[in-house]
Amino acid sequence: MNGMNGTANLPGLWQEARNADGRVYYYNTQTKATQWAKPLDLMSSQERALADQPWKEYTAEGGRKYWYNTETKASSWEMPEIYKNALAQSQPSNLPPKPAIPANQFVAGGFQTNDYGEPLGPARQIGFGQDSSAARGPTFHKSTDPEYSTYEEAEAAFIKMLKRANVQPDWTWEQTMRATIKDPQFRSVKDPKDRKAAFEKYVTEVRIQEKDRAKERLTKLRSDFGTMLRSHREIKHYTRWKTARRIIEHEAIFRSTDDETERRQLFEEYISDLKKASMEREVATRKNAMDELVGILKALDLEPYTRWSEAQTIIQSNDRFAGDEKFKTLSKSDVLTAFENHIKSLERTFNDERQREKASKARIERQSRDHFIDLLKELKSAGKIKAGTKWMSVHPEFESDPRYTGMLGQSGSSPLDLFRDMVEEEERGLRMTRNDVYDVLEDRRYEVTPKTTFLDFQGIMQSDRRTSNIPQETLSLLFERLLEKVNRRSEDDKHASERHTRRAIDALRSRIKHLDNPPVQSKSTWESVRPQITNFDEYKALENDDQRRQAFDKVIRRLKEKDEDTERERERRRDRDRDREFRERDRERDRERDRERRTRRASRSPEPDAYEADRRKAMADRERQYRKAAPTGLSPPPRDRHSHERDRRESLYSRDGRLGRYERERERDRYRDGREDERERLYRMRGDPRSGRDELDYGGGAAGNAARRRRGDSEGADSAGSRKRAKRDKSKEEEAKKEEVAMHSGSEEGEMVEE
Numbered sequence: 001m002n003g004m005n006g007t008a009n010l011p012g013l014w015q016e017a018r019n020a021d022g023r024v025y026y027y028n029t030q031t032k033a034t035q036w037a038k039p040l041d042l043m044s045s046q047e048r049a050l051a052d053q054p055w056k057e058y059t060a061e062g063g064r065k066y067w068y069n070t071e072t073k074a075s076s077w078e079m080p081e082i083y084k085n086a087l088a089q090s091q092p093s094n095l096p097p098k099p100a101i102p103a104n105q106f107v108a109g110g111f112q113t114n115d116y117g118e119p120l121g122p123a124r125q126i127g128f129g130q131d132s133s134a135a136r137g138p139t140f141h142k143s144t145d146p147e148y149s150t151y152e153e154a155e156a157a158f159i160k161m162l163k164r165a166n167v168q169p170d171w172t173w174e175q176t177m178r179a180t181i182k183d184p185q186f187r188s189v190k191d192p193k194d195r196k197a198a199f200e201k202y203v204t205e206v207r208i209q210e211k212d213r214a215k216e217r218l219t220k221l222r223s224d225f226g227t228m229l230r231s232h233r234e235i236k237h238y239t240r241w242k243t244a245r246r247i248i249e250h251e252a253i254f255r256s257t258d259d260e261t262e263r264r265q266l267f268e269e270y271i272s273d274l275k276k277a278s279m280e281r282e283v284a285t286r287k288n289a290m291d292e293l294v295g296i297l298k299a300l301d302l303e304p305y306t307r308w309s310e311a312q313t314i315i316q317s318n319d320r321f322a323g324d325e326k327f328k329t330l331s332k333s334d335v336l337t338a339f340e341n342h343i344k345s346l347e348r349t350f351n352d353e354r355q356r357e358k359a360s361k362a363r364i365e366r367q368s369r370d371h372f373i374d375l376l377k378e379l380k381s382a383g384k385i386k387a388g389t390k391w392m393s394v395h396p397e398f399e400s401d402p403r404y405t406g407m408l409g410q411s412g413s414s415p416l417d418l419f420r421d422m423v424e425e426e427e428r429g430l431r432m433t434r435n436d437v438y439d440v441l442e443d444r445r446y447e448v449t450p451k452t453t454f455l456d457f458q459g460i461m462q463s464d465r466r467t468s469n470i471p472q473e474t475l476s477l478l479f480e481r482l483l484e485k486v487n488r489r490s491e492d493d494k495h496a497s498e499r500h501t502r503r504a505i506d507a508l509r510s511r512i513k514h515l516d517n518p519p520v521q522s523k524s525t526w527e528s529v530r531p532q533i534t535n536f537d538e539y540k541a542l543e544n545d546d547q548r549r550q551a552f553d554k555v556i557r558r559l560k561e562k563d564e565d566t567e568r569e570r571e572r573r574r575d576r577d578r579d580r581e582f583r584e585r586d587r588e589r590d591r592e593r594d595r596e597r598r599t600r601r602a603s604r605s606p607e608p609d610a611y612e613a614d615r616r617k618a619m620a621d622r623e624r625q626y627r628k629a630a631p632t633g634l635s636p637p638p639r640d641r642h643s644h645e646r647d648r649r650e651s652l653y654s655r656d657g658r659l660g661r662y663e664r665e666r667e668r669d670r671y672r673d674g675r676e677d678e679r680e681r682l683y684r685m686r687g688d689p690r691s692g693r694d695e696l697d698y699g700g701g702a703a704g705n706a707a708r709r710r711r712g713d714s715e716g717a718d719s720a721g722s723r724k725r726a727k728r729d730k731s732k733e734e735e736a737k738k739e740e741v742a743m744h745s746g747s748e749e750g751e752m753v754e755e
Contacts, residue, residue, distance in 0.1 A: 161185035237274035387426040508551040522559040
């Protein structure tokens with residue numbers, strides 16, 4: 001409301017104004033208040049009369065007026081009688097009637113008069129083609145325009161004229177004027193603005209009437225169309241328009257309208273009603289089935305902890321469930337939902353029963369505790385339970401009482417807890433008496449010591465009026481607690497003193513340890529060290545020489561331990577050096593042996609073996625024997641030196657059970673030497689120039705193929721070298737034939753192989 005387009009200068013305190021959107025509001029110049037409603041000061045008599053009525057006039061979206069009751073929330077297209085009466089009463093009745101238009105008034109371009117019948121000025125009454133002199137002369141014409149007493153009658157006559165002229169609602173005002181301006185009733189409404197307003201009102205009413213007629217026609221058509229569709233039983237809720245149209249296109253109701261969209265809309269409405277009815281029937285059937293399923297579940301006597309997998313089999317095997325068709329409308333989800341609801345109700349019933357049992361048990365336990373508390377109160381009244389009373393001292397008094405045995409094993413507070421609560425209550429009652437005793441001891445400046453007797457304490461208490469009436473049992477209990485407290489304090493002081501002494505001894509020990517002129521050694525004596533530390537605070541902090549001597553003894557003991565550790569470390573170092581020397585010696589021996597082997601391997605002319613021919617002959621004979629004995633014709637692998645070595649090592653371990661470090665190293669050396677000897681022997685066998693092949697001939701031309709391969713490889717070599725190598729091979733074969741004559745027996749060959 002801040003932006004105003006203008007403000008009307010109305011009399012009174014209220015003024016009319018408009019905001020930026022053009023909406024009218026009212027402003028009070030005195031109170032600076034603003035409001036949307038029109039104030040009473042600015043209302044006319046008619047507006048004041050209608051303001052008190054519950055009926056209010058509004059205009060609908062199409063321009064048609066209707067009335068709304070703000071109290072009953074009712075609405076009406078017709079003007080209510082109450083509203084009419086209020087409107088009639090608001091018309092002024094005491095004012096003089098408006099004078100009629102005199103006969104000399106010129107209408108539609110002639111002379112006019114004001115509201116009182118007086119002619120207007122000549123300058124306003126000059127017609128087309130007249131000059132001012134002619135205008136001054138009185139020219140009178142008799143008016144033929146219809147006259148009506150009220151505006152409503154004139155408006156009704158104008159609207160009737162429009163209906164008679166068959167004015168259509170889609171005409172414009174200009175079209176309407178051209179068609180009706182010659183009609184005398186056109187001027188029944190004097191003001192052109194009122195004529196146009198009456199025309200608009202007529203157009204609105206005609207449109208509303210056409211809409212009402214179209215609605216009534218559609219309502220009747222819908223009823224007839226639905227009756228027609230219901231007469232065809234083959235049309236179901238799932239039938240489509242394409243199918244239904246072929247069925248009903250010959251009906252008279254179908255041909256009563258030419259609008260295909262309207263026909264389809266009526267069909268869709270009918271199908272929608274059918275679907276709704278079908279769904280309602282399905283829902284009702286499903287509800288009945290669910291209700292009966294609940295009864296079946298109750299009859300099955302299921303447990304609250306029954307699983308769905310078990311219940312599903314039981315439900316499906318039920319005769320009533322399997323034989324009734326209505327249960328087929330239920331899905332597995334529906335059956336599962338009913339089962340879950342039933343199980344929840346069972347669980348709820350089960351939990352309620354457990355809660356009742358729990359409440360009953362709690363009530364019984366509470367009664368048992370109350371009975372036991374009564375028992376404790378009886379013992380308290382008898383003087384058997386007092387402050388400081390022990391459980392074991394009163395337990396024999398009620399160990400066979402039913403009020404005690406009834407509490408055993410139940411949850412909640414135990415009998416011991418209840419007993420402690422009562423003793424604690426007695427302790428709270430004893431605090432006042434204890435405070436009085438402490439006050440008396442403080443006033444008398446009397447200190448209780450471990451040597452204080454009860455008689456001395458009792459005499460002090462009886463000498464004061466505040467504690468003279470304390471019972472002897474209570475006084476004895478307080479004295480025992482005081483004495484216990486004093487003894488505990490003495491023990492704490494003793495421990496604190498011992499701790500202080502230990503720290504002082506440790507401080508003196510540290511001082512002795514860090515002496516440097518001369519430093520303390522393991523052979524130092526107390527007499528030689530004492531003069532060096534007499535001036536230190538750590539020495540003076542200790543009270544006697546025994547404690548100082550104790551600090552010195554600790555230093556000497558630690559130094560001796562360090563010396564022993566140093567000596568042991570020195571011995572270990574000597575052992576490591578000796579072991580390292582032995583290992584170096586062994587490694588040197590191994591290197592020497594390796595050098596000898598490399599020297600032997602570097603020689604290309606090994607020494608001749610005199611038994612080579614005999615060994616080969618024995619191996620050939622043995623191979624022939626194995627060929628005859630074995631179906632495969634293959635000989636087993638010879639027993640090599642490794643097998644002998646393993647047997648010897650196993651016998652060595654089985655005989656000794658455990659070897660020392662140096663023995664194990666020597667054993668490893670022997671094993672390594674044996675492996676080197678074996679490799680050397682195999683090398684000599686393969687490189688012996690007296691042997692023409694490296695493996696036995698098992699037949700099939702293997703040796704010949706190998707020889708041919710060697711010959712093929714050597715064909716590209718130098719011709720002179722080839723001739724020399726062939727001559728040397730030939731001489732080796734001749735020597736081998738000569739030596740075969742002198743071959744020894746097979747036993748010797750076996751012995752040599754066994755080596």
